Amino acid sequence: MRLAVVAAIFVALLLSPVACLSSVAIVVQAVALPSSSCGGSIEVGDVPDHLTTRTANGITITLDRTQLTHAATIATIGSRTPGIGREGVRIALMAALTESSLQMLTNTSAWPESTRFPNDGNGGDHDSLGLFQMRPLAGWGTVAQLMNSTYQARAFFGGDNGPNHGSPRGLLDIPGWRQLAPGVAAQAVEVSAFPDRYAQFEPVADAIINALASRTKGQPSKVPETSRIVFPLPKGTWNATSPYGWRIDPVTGANSLHTGNDYAAPLGTPILAIGDGTVTYAGAHPSGYAHLILIDHTIRGRKVTSGYAHMYGNGIHVRIGDRVAAGQHIADVGSDGKSLGPHLHFEIRLNGHSTYPTSWLNGSQDLPDAARSANGCPTAMPGPDSAPDAHVLP
Numbered sequence: 001m002r003l004a005v006v007a008a009i010f011v012a013l014l015l016s017p018v019a020c021l022s023s024v025a026i027v028v029q030a031v032a033l034p035s036s037s038c039g040g041s042i043e044v045g046d047v048p049d050h051l052t053t054r055t056a057n058g059i060t061i062t063l064d065r066t067q068l069t070h071a072a073t074i075a076t077i078g079s080r081t082p083g084i085g086r087e088g089v090r091i092a093l094m095a096a097l098t099e100s101s102l103q104m105l106t107n108t109s110a111w112p113e114s115t116r117f118p119n120d121g122n123g124g125d126h127d128s129l130g131l132f133q134m135r136p137l138a139g140w141g142t143v144a145q146l147m148n149s150t151y152q153a154r155a156f157f158g159g160d161n162g163p164n165h166g167s168p169r170g171l172l173d174i175p176g177w178r179q180l181a182p183g184v185a186a187q188a189v190e191v192s193a194f195p196d197r198y199a200q201f202e203p204v205a206d207a208i209i210n211a212l213a214s215r216t217k218g219q220p221s222k223v224p225e226t227s228r229i230v231f232p233l234p235k236g237t238w239n240a241t242s243p244y245g246w247r248i249d250p251v252t253g254a255n256s257l258h259t260g261n262d263y264a265a266p267l268g269t270p271i272l273a274i275g276d277g278t279v280t281y282a283g284a285h286p287s288g289y290a291h292l293i294l295i296d297h298t299i300r301g302r303k304v305t306s307g308y309a310h311m312y313g314n315g316i317h318v319r320i321g322d323r324v325a326a327g328q329h330i331a332d333v334g335s336d337g338k339s340l341g342p343h344l345h346f347e348i349r350l351n352g353h354s355t356y357p358t359s360w361l362n363g364s365q366d367l368p369d370a371a372r373s374a375n376g377c378p379t380a381m382p383g384p385d386s387a388p389d390a391h392v393l394p
Helices: 006-015 065-080 085-100 112-116 149-157 182-190 198-213
Strands: 031-033 042-044 050-054 060-064 239-242 245-248 255-258 261-264 270-272 277-285 290-299 302-309 329-332 343-350 353-355
Touching (some): 042 065, 065 085, 065 149, 085 149, 085 182, 277 302
Antiparallel strands (some): 031 042, 270 329, 290 302, 302 343
């Protein structure tokens, strides 16, 4: 279903934020959202002005405040619905991203009256409406109901608290939905003619949840435990060139501590956030780094800062305060500053001190000694707070 405008909506989302008309959303207040299997609880708070992230196939997209406000509505309704949790919110966001690009869409051909309600533009796909492209003729609700984001979220989640009591089926009405892959669960509700589309938006949904959780009541919240560990460069793109430790500096010739690992990679190779976290520095730096990104994480209950250096200024894709997800494309490999060629200088900092980076990447899929538990969480992390010869960093 929904054949006519899916491609156009998808392309519009990829190219630019959608122009904002008015939108229907519940007032978002801090609401506890059940924890993921790897960490503590998060809260839905203030809505960011924008979020840039990427899909599972590496396409970078930017969501505007209107789209994120609809996402906050979905997350808030999900957090108030027994049995949904983070997993259910993720699935709902994946569905809405795929079906409408998180827009409240009218349908002027099938339902001219839909334009009377606050909306973000026209969809016009068969007789579908709204965030999840639900069909009045299929029993999802009236036009007035489906032009309300709160109602559509409740209908998608379904169950005893849903408005349709299992017909059509919401997520809670799907037997064993938690055992299904998230994209398959989204398809079970949407019954789309293109069932494979939903999985592409899983990392986008995670990035949205993390972004909303970082802005509780206008203040940054404690960084939640990261959901996974990711190597900072895509598999097959890099070669390790200079490890952490004392060395003869190849530029100055002095004996000095190299405070990170260097990975040679082609110019422009995507640099990935190693875990969920909050950006605390992004931009030019008065040092040999030239440009630097720092991200705070919580890894096995401990505050850890990851650092990424030598990008060019136009190769930085995040800003201070941004909430990022593990694996998110945050920058491009460059060769700025004290550099002999394109590479990523990668650091791990504990309490402002450098430490051996490699052991903190245990759990990523690109290390020979990587280990992951059944739920995908890292299984091994180092014990010491810093290396024996730790260096205080700027």
